[in-house]
Amino acid sequence: MSPMTLPQQIMTIALCVIATMLTRFLPFLVFSGKKETPQTVQYLGKALPLAVFGMLVVYCLKNVSFLSGSHGIPELAAIAVTILIHKWKRQMLLSIAAGTVCYMFLIQIIF
Amino acid sequence: MKLKALKAAFPYTIPIFAGFWFLALAYGIYMNVSGFSFWYPFLMSITIFGGSLEFVAVSMLLAPFAPLQTFIMALLVQARHLFYGISMLDKYKNMGWKKFYLIFAMCDESFSINYTAEIPEDVDRGWFYFWVSLLNQSYWVSGALIGGLTGSLLKFNTAGLDFVMTAMFVVIFMEQWMKQKKHHTGLIGIGCTALCLYFFGSTSFMVPAMILIIVILLAFRKPLEEGGLQ
Numbered sequence: 001m002s003p004m005t006l007p008q009q010i011m012t013i014a015l016c017v018i019a020t021m022l023t024r025f026l027p028f029l030v031f032s033g034k035k036e037t038p039q040t041v042q043y044l045g046k047a048l049p050l051a052v053f054g055m056l057v058v059y060c061l062k063n064v065s066f067l068s069g070s071h072g073i074p075e076l077a078a079i080a081v082t083i084l085i086h087k088w089k090r091q092m093l094l095s096i097a098a099g100t101v102c103y104m105f106l107i108q109i110i111f
Numbered sequence: 112m113k114l115k116a117l118k119a120a121f122p123y124t125i126p127i128f129a130g131f132w133f134l135a136l137a138y139g140i141y142m143n144v145s146g147f148s149f150w151y152p153f154l155m156s157i158t159i160f161g162g163s164l165e166f167v168a169v170s171m172l173l174a175p176f177a178p179l180q181t182f183i184m185a186l187l188v189q190a191r192h193l194f195y196g197i198s199m200l201d202k203y204k205n206m207g208w209k210k211f212y213l214i215f216a217m218c219d220e221s222f223s224i225n226y227t228a229e230i231p232e233d234v235d236r237g238w239f240y241f242w243v244s245l246l247n248q249s250y251w252v253s254g255a256l257i258g259g260l261t262g263s264l265l266k267f268n269t270a271g272l273d274f275v276m277t278a279m280f281v282v283i284f285m286e287q288w289m290k291q292k293k294h295h296t297g298l299i300g301i302g303c304t305a306l307c308l309y310f311f312g313s314t315s316f317m318v319p320a321m322i323l324i325i326v327i328l329l330a331f332r333k334p335l336e337e338g339g340l341q
Contacts, residue, residue, distance in 0.1 A: 001146040001173075008176040015178055016168050017158045019185030020192070024217050027196030028203070028210075040329070041197060047296050047328045047335060049198045049226055053284040054300030055191070055320060056219060060277035062313040075277070082278045083285065092282050096126045099278035104271035 070111040078103035116238030119231060123224045124246045130275040131220075131250040134162055137273075138169075139258020145169055149259030156255035160216055160248055164188045165255075187318055194321065195222040202226070202240070209241045216244040218251075220276075223283045227290075293338040299327050 082099030139152040307320035
């Protein structure tokens with residue numbers, strides 16, 4: 001059970017909400033006035049997305065241990081399947097389903 | 112207009128439905144077995160709406176009250192949203208009343224879909240963004256609520272289903288990759304994050320990774336811009 005009182009719990013949750021909203025709203029608050037968005041920020045707006053999607057892929061794999069257990073083989077194999085199917089058919093849902101089924105099969109039955 | 116946008120938006124959210132339901136159920140169950148009423152996962156999934164922080168918040172609630180530490184930890188976990196905002200400045204312009212909700216509900220998945228989706232010409236962009244965000248949040252909230260209500264009564268034999276999120280980000284990464292002529296920024300994103308994961312470990316690599324990405328993107332601004340960003 002939580003060692004906190006109810007007001008303390010509410011405050012803890014509220015702080016999480018405030019911090020989250022700060023990170024989501026800040027760019028819009030800073031750069032959405034009448035002034036033009038600085039060149040550097042416009043450049044980052046274009047350069048960031050592909051870098052961010054790459055970051056998110058690595059983020060999803062953060063708990064994969066490459067040195068022990070299954071050495072990340074199921075993850076890498078399932079990603080390879082996802083990429084190949086997507087190159088072949090280029091249908092998002094199909095590629096995602098194929099990769100996920102492949103991963104579930106690998107960890108439930110093989111590893 | 113609304114219905115048409117809903118029809119266009121829904122297919123994009125199907126993988127999120129699978130992934131969110133799985134993760135949100137797990138989150139609700141985790142809160143339930145940690146001794147919290149279903150109101151906690153329900154209200155937290157509505158107000159915070161950020162999966163990783165909600166999981167971290169459970170351990171915060173189980174520890175002694177530490178407001179400053181909570182706030183700093185939450186900022187660090189959520190810092191990546193700053194990048195989403197910078198990328199969405201243009202797309203979320205002139206969205207009227209919807210803009211507040213779009214920013215409020217901008218999780219990893221909604222940002223990724225709304226940034227990359229090819230929205231048909233005759234579909235209203237604002238409503239499309241709105242439905243994607245709302246559908247995604249409703250999947251997450253309903254999953255968390257059901258998990259919180261049922262607790263460990265639910266039996267899982269769905270090991271590995273959470274990979275649906277990884278597969279989705281791989282596909283979104285590929286789509287964006289194919290859209291751009293030059294791919295250096297993608298390699299910078301993967302390289303910097305992997306490097307920081309290796310050196311800082313899985314609990315504290317994201318902030319250094321974000322700083323490194325910004326530094327490298329700014330340092331190589333000239334060649335990258337000449338290389339042809341859209």
